[in-house]
Amino acid sequence: MSGKRPSGRPANQDASTALKAVALRLVRELGYEKVSVSAIIEQAGVARQTLYNRWNTKADLVLEAVFEQTNTYAAEPSWDGAEDCRTLLEDFLIRIFEHLRIYGDTLRALIAASQQDAKFHKSFHANFVLPREQMITALLRRAQDRGELSPGRSVETLSTLIHGAFWYRLLNRGVLNAGFAKEIVAETFA
Template sequence: MFDDAENYAAAPSLEDGRDIRVLLEEFLLNIFQYVTANGDMMRALIAAAQHDTAFHSSFYAKFVLPRDKMISDLLRLAQTRGEFSPERDAELVSGFIHGAFWYRLLNRKPLDARFARAIVSDVFG
């Protein structure tokens, strides 16, 4: 799973100068597609991380933290480009984004394009 994450949840390319909203939505869609297809496994891994301290450390370091950093970095870049308010805390907003999709995953709610657009719209609205 950690190796797969490098494919479906790799850092978005910033080379083409596309709007951060588009990059964030694409990033979320890629994650949503994977966790939807592998929802039972992801829920089991999250549960295991609650009971196994060593696994939690590895899961957090190899999967959660890199994705959190990617979103925080995108939001900070959006701030430098004037696309996202400099008064907003990028790390806090990243936590909100992650909380929203982990909550949906754990409660078997849809993780789809509509939800990705709603998150992006709310973050940048």
């Protein structure tokens, strides 16, 4: 599958690991804006170019670091249980909001960065935005199949409304808690 090993000196995996670890730690300690690339490479003990060999921008590095750390976060809600989709959606949103207590500020910074760099926007959209959108649409479709949601509703539009509410609150520093999750679900299934 992976074909032949590329010729030349192999990339030092430790450097990538160290960079991601340092980036994640600094971002959580200081906030995205206050972390300079120079500080990251210094603490990772690595040259500037090494970072840019692997990632295009600071945002790409942080996205990957946060992404690895939180691949459990917002994991696909398990369908196994007999719970109704409404509860499933609510729990899903609550879980996301909880993780945002830690990574909300970073996510805001990444969204901002994605508006200023077309290449990063593509990557961010593919790795973060689309997967979550698909989880919600899948869940809503299932709700329709089970008769919990009227078949006349547009699953795609509802998904946009739900994600939008979440983004809007996040970007406007509003409260993202269980109560808000309940409200969203209540209006969605109204």
